[in-house]
Amino acid sequence: MREHREAAGLSLELCAAKLGYDPSALSRFENAKRAVPPDVPEKLDVLFNTGRLFTVMYRMIKHDVHPGRYRLSMEYEDVAIQIAEYAGQVMPGLLQTPDYARSLLRAGRPDATDDELSDLVAARMGRQAILARDVPPIYSAVLDEAVLCRPVGSHAIMRDQLARILPLCDGARTTIRVLPFEHGEHPLLGGLLVLLTLPDGKVGAWVEGSNHGQMLEHPDLVRERQRAYDRVSAYSLPTGQSADLIKTAMERYAA
Structure with missing residues (x-):
């Protein structure tokens, strides 16, 4: 979140205002000291023009049985x-194409709906x-x-x-x-x-x-x-x- 904000040239205060939150709250979101409210990911995607990246990642983390483990790997990857x-x-x-990713994900999650698969593919492409x-x-x-x-x-x-x-x-x-x-x-x-x-x-x-x-x-x-x-x-x-x-x-x- 912080990397996208800084890349957009937004101060903590200005970004918080655009999201409708207090700067101190946004700081806690960025530092993982407070859970991100469900309305924030969609607002971030609109603000940073990231498609559905934040929205899908939020859904995946919320439903993952080991969210901390995957979050850490994504944090490493994002700044590596x-x-x-x-x-x-x-x-x-x-390196995966969308069709390749969808085929793999469908094999691993045969009961997933098309919308759920689309979310997972979007997150991977993001x-x-x-x-x-x-x-x-x-x-x-x-x-x-x-x-x-x-x-x-x-x-x-x-x-x-x-x-x-x-x-x-x-x-x-x-x-x-x-x-x-x-x-x-x-x-x-x-x-x-x-x-x-x-x-x-x-x-x-x-x-x-x-x-x-x-x-x-x-x-x-x-x-x-x-x-x-x-x-x-x-x-x-x-x-x-x-x-x-x-x-x-x-x-x-x-x-």
Whole structure:
């Protein structure tokens, strides 16, 4: 909330006035010292022209059984100057197309309504705004080859998804590399790891399995994950060969 307010050039007092709240109350919202009232997220989306980002995030946090855990990872992601992640099964959320995201979410939540799925997709797409900033974080990803080979949604959805990441393989501030099947076992097999570096140099590690996720902040635990990521990164193909492998996968989905 504070980052969007400052990016808009609004003082605490002016922003509070536009939202219809006292500046002291807004300060407590920003510092997580007071629960955000249900009318505030929609007002924030209008004020900052963020679509439904705040509205959807509010709904997700309100209904999450572990809101603090996910809130912390989102706070890290929102201010990170460098993001490095390994994905072993599916495309990372920051790289997903809307159709790919919807297909995944529907598989995980078969009883969700279309509106609920739309909210979840909107929240995921809203996160991707960090990569479109004037000065985005340096982003690197290692994708297991399984991410390219497992069809999600349909062949058309997969073609669009792979086309989305292809120009990011060797971008100005993005790098995507593929870990080929030929390598075999490795320390991150089957999971998800995201390393988030903050402006002060602190690094947090988000680790996730099929049904759980955890934000690690203790330096020893983070260093252990950093070493695992470095090993997996070393096993991965160079960006050019990774791009060729992605193109080959796209051709298979064109059949």
